[in-house]
Amino acid sequence: MGYLPLPRAEALRAALKPATEGTQRLTLSVAETAKCIGVSKTKIYDLFDQNKLPWVKIGARRVVRLEAIKKYLETNEVSGAA
Secondary structure, three states: OOOOOHHHHHHHHHHHOOOOOOOOOOEEEHHHHHHHHOOOHHHHHHHHHOOOOOOEEEOOEEEEEHHHHHHHHHHOOOOOOO
16 A cells, blocks of 8 residues: 655644544545645545545535545555556
8 A cells, every 4th residue: 555645644644643632533635635635625526526535414514534634545545457
């Protein structure tokens, strides 16, 4: 398994930082997800529409569970020359 480029790794670490003492975020916004993965918000919505990245609707917002992001990255990882 490869490493995330530094800006993406920092985005994921920032997302995983506790929002307050003793708590940890479970979800990211569409914008945070896009930054974390290194794609546009439009691409995230495309992944939603293609049922490749699950999301949760909270009110009018869509959020993505951290586990879903990790699973998506692991599932779509390519090793070696294609």
